Amino acid sequence: MIRIPHERSPQMKGIRQLAEHLDISIGTVSRALNGKADVNEETRKRVLAAAEEFGYVANQSGRSLRQGTTNVIGLMIESSKETVENSDNFFLGVTDGLQSVFSRHNLDLVMLPCPSDEDPYEYLKRMVARRVVDAMIISATQRIDKRIDLLVKAKIPFVALGRSSSGGNFTWIDLDFEGVATCAVDRLVSKGHRRIAIAAPSSEINLGYVFVDAYRKALEKHGIVYDPELVIRVKSSEQGGYRAGDELLQIKDRPTAIILIYELMAIGLYRRLVEAGIVPGRDLAVIGFREEPRARFLQPTLTCFRISLPDLGAALAETLLAGMPVYSEIYHDNAHSRIWPLKLVPAESDAFLMQPEA
Amino acid sequence: MIRIPHERSPQMKGIRQLAEHLDISIGTVSRALNGKADVNEETRKRVLAAAEEFGYVANQSGRSLRQGTTNVIGLMIESSKETVENSDNFFLGVTDGLQSVFSRHNLDLVMLPCPSDEDPYEYLKRMVARRVVDAMIISATQRIDKRIDLLVKAKIPFVALGRSSSGGNFTWIDLDFEGVATCAVDRLVSKGHRRIAIAAPSSEINLGYVFVDAYRKALEKHGIVYDPELVIRVKSSEQGGYRAGDELLQIKDRPTAIILIYELMAIGLYRRLVEAGIVPGRDLAVIGFREEPRARFLQPTLTCFRISLPDLGAALAETLLAGMPVYSEIYHDNAHSRIWPLKLVPAESDAFLMQPEA
DNA sequence: CCTAGTATCGTAAACGTTTACGGAAGGCGT
DNA sequence: ACGCCTTCCGTAAACGTTTACGATACTAGG
CATH class of the missing domain: 3.40.50.2300 (Response regulator)
Structure with a gap:
């Protein structure tokens, strides 16, 4: 007897359907889409065309689960009442610079707003534990900041906007x-x-x-x-x-x-x-x-x-990537904390x- | 011969390790953590204690993949130069209200900043295709807005901050x-x-x-x-x-x-x-x-x-949830577009x- | 013709979790 | 003693990918 523990949506848009339609194995489709070398250039064309036609984009959960990486970078911001009322759109300005670098590596940026009634440390802890981001950018660092110890201990790559006396060695960028x-x-x-x-x-x-x-x-x-x-x-x-x-x-x-x-x-x-x-x-x-x-x-x-907010954002991004194994050789010039001039x-x-x- | 296609990290923090340590089956651990009914209250205590001790939190990718849901709501914002320079922290204000509702259902909010050099439509398309969010909140709606047609067609639950003449019927909240x-x-x-x-x-x-x-x-x-x-x-x-x-x-x-x-x-x-x-x-x-x-x-x-920004945020959240099957009966009172008074x-x-x- | 190498593709395991189902154990009424 | 219901737990499939490995076909060199 066949059991169906998990009912699947009738019209599932997965790589499987794409492969069936092309009459190609699912593995080859994946390799074609990800630009691997061992795939015929002509079949790759077919795959890409079909993917475009069907609007197929790889499901992030499946991909993350397999590769152990989410391709998402988190920017933690605080939404305290004081921040809301008094600060300008500082972060919106830096996001543009961040994205300009991240987009070159197919990394997506999400802003994680810590609720004003939640402890920033607990919030960050939740976010990193769920492994929803590969790396973090934190800001508004305190002189002693538990978040830094947390990230260091969890071995999450991160860069801080602002110095701190916490933690061993981590990279930061701070205004001059x-x-x-x-x-x-x-x-x-x-x-x-x-x-x-x-x-x-x-x-x-x-x-x-x-x-x-x-x-x-x-x-x-x-x-x-x-x-x-x-x-x-x-x-x-x-x-x-x-x-x-x-x-x-x-x-x-x-x-x-x-x-x-x-x-x-x-x-x-x-x-x-x-x-x-x-x-x-x-x-x-x-x-x-x-x-x-x-x-x-x-x-x-x-x-x-x-x-220049975008420039600062780009610098933050490059510094962060310099600390991540996959990108470290590309951005090794930025793999150090530094002071940002005004x-x-x-x-x-x-x-x-x-x-x-x- | 045993193949090891995917080398696993030596000290993997998964539900499996937790189950082994407790000498309980992995399924029971999962049920205990998720508050299912069919688990002895005493074993549940043990599981929760061990999870707390080891700092275990369920991997989001695995969970998303299985349940077909990410428990993440996206708030799309635009980071155009004009927005950065002239608008205040409007969105930071509403996030607090959004979170106050979402947190009751273990939903996390992420802000998705559309780069100023990317078409908001294409950006949104990418984000929903990857299925990284369950639902969306969009803002700054235009009188004709392709994003709305996209979300309707993709059957992504969403709510718009601002009316629009696009799309069939969708829910929105607009200022009066x-x-x-x-x-x-x-x-x-x-x-x-x-x-x-x-x-x-x-x-x-x-x-x-x-x-x-x-x-x-x-x-x-x-x-x-x-x-x-x-x-x-x-x-x-x-x-x-x-x-x-x-x-x-x-x-x-x-x-x-x-x-x-x-x-x-x-x-x-x-x-x-x-x-x-x-x-x-x-x-x-x-x-x-x-x-x-x-x-x-x-x-x-x-x-x-x-x-009141937080109030508006809470209203947006409840309206959004009213349109999602799982929560619809809870928030059915808000399942309609409406005008927000000032x-x-x-x-x-x-x-x-x-x-x-x- | 034989062998080694190359190009291309298929197979299947594995990522970490949830959950439908079955089964075991015990209680209770007949 | 038997059947039935409840409580609790283990088993294993499934989510959608990626990728190590093997297999095949073909080429080239001898």
Whole structure:
């Protein structure tokens, strides 16, 4: 008696049907489609034509199961309320660069949004355990980040956008906070500023730590004593900018310049300054980090630092692939962690960076 | 002779190893993990404990292959340059609502970003052909959208965010453009405005078509003749707002109010108005559609319409599931297309909506 | 004609899981 | 003692691919 434990759909579109129709063995069809060498060029043509005609595409589950690889790369992002409200489409920008590299190797990119009510570590753990992706790109790395230890232990290839002190050795790409901070300070000092404030997120976040540290060193290089009072810890948002303005006004011997670690803060900052009768650019010099399209409409515009999102994405992709056995020899030039430079974009007129002595 | 065509990793973490360790059959382990009824409660405890200990999670490929389902829902988004620069994190906001529903059914959400240099139709075709997702959520639907025909033909369950004239019957959720336009016009008229301009995207886009149509009807309801000159077609961006300001200034018998179809346009509009010596709110009433966090810092704030992104996401998820056989009876209440209402958010002070006759 | 090599293809195992089915064991009523 | 029902578990097929290996046919060299 024949048992039919699993009823199959009547019109199944599998490689089997394709093979039957062509009257070729199923193995040959597979080899033809995958570009193997030992298949007659003429039969390959027939196979490809038939596949095109029937719209056949290999089922990913079957293929993954056999090869032990999914050909999918995951980009983990967090959808916390703060991220939703305040960050721009940073990730959408990098995905384009990622895909430009991945598509050359028939790799697909999926974004994995961690729900705001779930622990990112647990979320990542679930995703890698199910083996739905071959490799991961993680971002918003913390100074100590359990996710890194997890990926290292699970031997999942990954690259991190952002440094971390966790884990042994893994590859990362991070923005050149030191370079930006140094450049900003140098520029302000060269314009005559001595009391330079900085608005940064908590030092728990890697960015908040590294950036302020570089800011301090740059100041000391110019013989300016580091004043902790000038470090304003706020959220990286417009609201944070407004609060930074608040705190700035409280400081006695008011600073003549401020560096914003997140350019969107300028929107809130400007508002608070105007409320207090202070003209941004004239009474207070402002420099923003990471150019943000929405801030281009501020009056006056502010000097900032630009980053090419697609380029960054491509670099991330190549670095990731350099760490994967199959592609390592192709991208071995990128098999190292590195700092991503940013380009200084001076405001149209630097009038707002004038001498405070005037 | 035993052949070993496929070398297996020495320390394979499969259900088989788990079963051997427990000295239970592999089938029972599977049933225990999947919560089937015919398994002793005490053995189930043992299995779950061992799985937890070894960190075992079922391989998704194997499971998908067998069940013919991936338990993954795809959310297709486009990463065109315009989207990256101008839209906010709209999708990140809705993902949270989507996940809140999906997680109840062990469904995972992945975002599928269509590269800007690839045709969205071809991209979607690839994704569904590989059968990597069980269902899709598509957005930014065009008035005629080949993607819809594709999904209908492939019998992939899907829901669209946005109406379309394509395809036979499919379910969609769309924002209540008519309601918003009507409400905005009503409100302005009640304040004494008669010449009301509107800034909208091209009528090729569904939004640009429907919204302006509702605007026209609302005007006629109040006995105001529709003046095509007052319809300003611009991009949905800050830049578009600036250009809208440009065009507005060209209009003879200048309007006293303007409705922005995208609130971010207010940033550019304000700038242009200030350049021309026109005080927004005092000399020109402004209403924005779809509240945008970044515009909250404008002076003066403007009346707008609010939408709860997570709620919208949850509604999308439930509507999608209502169309899938397995879940249809649970969510049958949502098995219909519908209009998503928005809430009017008056500006702090409505002073800017004053009588133009004053 | 014989043999070795090459080009091409078919065969079947294996990937990890789920699940229909059968079977064993025990309880219970007749 | 027998039959029946319930509870629980093991067996093995099946999902759709890929691929190691063997088989065949043909070519070439001797």
